[in-house]
Amino acid sequence: MKKSLATIGLLAVAALALSGCTDSAADPAAEPSDSGAPEEVTKIRVAALPIAETGALWAAIDEGIFADHGLEVEVVPAQGGAQAIPALLSGDIQFAIGQPFGPIRADLQDLGVAIIGDYADSRAEGDDVNAVVALGDSGIASPKDLSGKKVSVNSLGAAGDLTIRAAIDADGGDSSTVEFIEVAFPDVKAQLDSGTIDAGWAPDPFRGMIVGEGGVSVVAPYQATIPGLSVLTNITTQDLIDNDPDLVAAYSAAMTEALDFASANEDAVYAAIAEGLDIPLEAAQGITLPTFTFEMDVDSIKTLADLAVKYEYIEKLPDFDRLIQQQ
Amino acid sequence: MTTATSSRRLSGHRRRQRIGALRRVLLGALGVVVFLAVWQLLSTLRILNPEQLPSATDTFAQLGVLLRDLEFWRNIGRTMTAWAIGLVIAAILGTALGATIGMVPVLRRATHTVVEFLRPIPSVALIPLAILVYGLQLPAALIIIVYASFWQVFVQVLYGVADIDTVARDTARSFGLTRASQLRNLVLPTALPYLMTGLRLAAAVALILAVTAEMTIGNPGLGRQLTVASGIGNITTVYAIVIVTGVLGLLINIGFRAIERRTLSWHQSVRGDDAS
Numbered sequence: 347m348k349k350s351l352a353t354i355g356l357l358a359v360a361a362l363a364l365s366g367c368t369d370s371a372a373d374p375a376a377e378p379s380d381s382g383a384p385e386e387v388t389k390i391r392v393a394a395l396p397i398a399e400t401g402a403l404w405a406a407i408d409e410g411i412f413a414d415h416g417l418e419v420e421v422v423p424a425q426g427g428a429q430a431i432p433a434l435l436s437g438d439i440q441f442a443i444g445q446p447f448g449p450i451r452a453d454l455q456d457l458g459v460a461i462i463g464d465y466a467d468s469r470a471e472g473d474d475v476n477a478v479v480a481l482g483d484s485g486i487a488s489p490k491d492l493s494g495k496k497v498s499v500n501s502l503g504a505a506g507d508l509t510i511r512a513a514i515d516a517d518g519g520d521s522s523t524v525e526f527i528e529v530a531f532p533d534v535k536a537q538l539d540s541g542t543i544d545a546g547w548a549p550d551p552f553r554g555m556i557v558g559e560g561g562v563s564v565v566a567p568y569q570a571t572i573p574g575l576s577v578l579t580n581i582t583t584q585d586l587i588d589n590d591p592d593l594v595a596a597y598s599a600a601m602t603e604a605l606d607f608a609s610a611n612e613d614a615v616y617a618a619i620a621e622g623l624d625i626p627l628e629a630a631q632g633i634t635l636p637t638f639t640f641e642m643d644v645d646s647i648k649t650l651a652d653l654a655v656k657y658e659y660i661e662k663l664p665d666f667d668r669l670i671q672q673q
Numbered sequence: 674m675t676t677a678t679s680s681r682r683l684s685g686h687r688r689r690q691r692i693g694a695l696r697r698v699l700l701g702a703l704g705v706v707v708f709l710a711v712w713q714l715l716s717t718l719r720i721l722n723p724e725q726l727p728s729a730t731d732t733f734a735q736l737g738v739l740l741r742d743l744e745f746w747r748n749i750g751r752t753m754t755a756w757a758i759g760l761v762i763a764a765i766l767g768t769a770l771g772a773t774i775g776m777v778p779v780l781r782r783a784t785h786t787v788v789e790f791l792r793p794i795p796s797v798a799l800i801p802l803a804i805l806v807y808g809l810q811l812p813a814a815l816i817i818i819v820y821a822s823f824w825q826v827f828v829q830v831l832y833g834v835a836d837i838d839t840v841a842r843d844t845a846r847s848f849g850l851t852r853a854s855q856l857r858n859l860v861l862p863t864a865l866p867y868l869m870t871g872l873r874l875a876a877a878v879a880l881i882l883a884v885t886a887e888m889t890i891g892n893p894g895l896g897r898q899l900t901v902a903s904g905i906g907n908i909t910t911v912y913a914i915v916i917v918t919g920v921l922g923l924l925i926n927i928g929f930r931a932i933e934r935r936t937l938s939w940h941q942s943v944r945g946d947d948a949s
Binding site: 368369370371391393395396397422423424429432433435436437438439530531532535536539551552623624625 | 742745889890897900908
């Protein structure tokens with residue numbers, strides 16, 4: 347008796363719960379495959395972190411740009427170079443969207459990884475896509491004030507801390523006295539509040555939240571050091587370039603179109619960010635978007651590599667002809 | 674007369690048992706209530722920053738939202754699938770190798786050093802290797818899960834097989850029991866409690882590693898959902914998923930304890946439990 351009552355109760359609860367059921371993975375763009383002849387579709391897996399910049403890729407997929415080039419894209423949320431490059435080498439994923447520093451290091455180890463095009467650049471002027479932020483009462487106003495302080499970046503030994511060092515030294519400070527600490531972007535605010543760090547490097551929306559609550563934007567290290575430096579690039583393997591040039595060509599053509607679409611349709615990108623990151627549209631619209639382009643500015647990568655050698659992040663320059671193969 | 678006293682003793686025993694069970698349930702519930710109350714107070718009184726530790730009510734509200742999302746249930750399914758496949762592989766490998774090596778003293782001595790070297794290697798250290806071989810896919814996660822849970826079963830079975838009472842073994846030999854009969858009547862009863870303990874430990878470890886693998890490798894499941902939520906600063910979702918993984922661990926433990934009780938009902942360790 348008791349048991350059956352409990353069962354009925356449980357069923358009732360389940361029925362109630364299920365009636366309000368949603369499905370966040372349901373495909374919103376219902377099969378955009380009505381365009382012309384039934385072409386052969388190639389499935390590809392592309393590594394890209396769930397961050398605001400990926401909004402351009404999501405928007406382009408929803409728009410059917412990749413489908414038009416016969417590509418069915420599965421976005422895999424791989425974490426930076428540590429996961430994406432081994433996964434590229436294993437052949438599990440065909441392309442990755444990541445910071446240029448990963449491929450630079452991979453090239454120095456002859457891993458056969460190449461940049462086939464740009465993805466997103468920092469802003470050469472105005473608000474940049476990321477900045478070093480500090481609390482309003484920290485007394486840190488300019489890059490040189492960071493000397494002797496604890497500054498966070500999301501991953502050590504990459505473009506973040508490198509350009510911050512250069513910005514501090516250019517401002518007359520001493521970057522060798524700065525202690526860099528690894529803190530994930532969403533945690534920067536908490537670490538600033540608790541005093542573990544004095545300043546932290548963060549992109550939007552986190553930069554915006556901290557500045558909005560009385561924090562100061564100390565410096566945009568990319569803009570201050572290498573204006574318009576590439577933030578994210580399209581990466582693949584030499585193996586794929588050699589053995590499946592058609593796929594690389596199709597992907598490059600689709601990506602060129604996708605990034606052009608993204609820069610011309612910011613609203614679509616904002617909508618894709620809101621959906622992809624599950625945040626309100628107003629919050630997405632507050633995000634400073636990078637410049638989306640497939641055309642690689644090789645000089646900015648060379649300047650970055652020069653800096654990396656100067657600050658002894660890497661021992662020698664990579665082989666640029668092998669590393670950057672603009673498609 | 675004897676039957677009357679024994680039945681009275683039995684009913685007294687049962688009543689005591691029932692009161693004991695009731696008390697256990699009440700104490701358990703009290704523990705949960707106190708835990709939730711402390712959590713709520715920490716956040717409401719701002720002893721801990723609510724941006725870092727959302728209140729219990731906010732977290733459970735978010736959990737309610739998640740529980741109505743089909744994709745969340747699919748993620749639970751994916752995590753539990755990885756867990757189950759990993760555990761089954763680890764159990765089969767661990768039992769087979771543990772029993773074989775355990776029963777042959779030469780093998781046991783020969784493998785001892787290698788086992789003690791391999792066992793403490795944290796299986797997460799193998800993640801880069803697993804990705805290099807299998808990419809960001811389920812098999813890469815399975816390597817991590819199997820490696821960690823294998824040792825739990827293997828070592829238990831190894832000791833279980835070695836634990837056979839020498840007198841019992843000599844008796845079996847002098848009675849001329851065949852190898853098969855020895856295995857069934859001597860080795861299995863001795864090693865089974867060890868195997869069950871190994872399986873229970875392995876089940877818990879496999880769940881931990883299933884979630885860890887999803888967080889670091891990025892194969893779909895609860896772990897990946899947690900990392901994605903954390904990456905965009907959605908902290909209530911993170912805590913809600915943590916609660917779900919905790920509940921899964923609890924259910925797994927309860928399930929394996931029940932299996933242990935049933936399969937070992939004849940064994941002293943379980944019978945002794947009843948008497949206390």
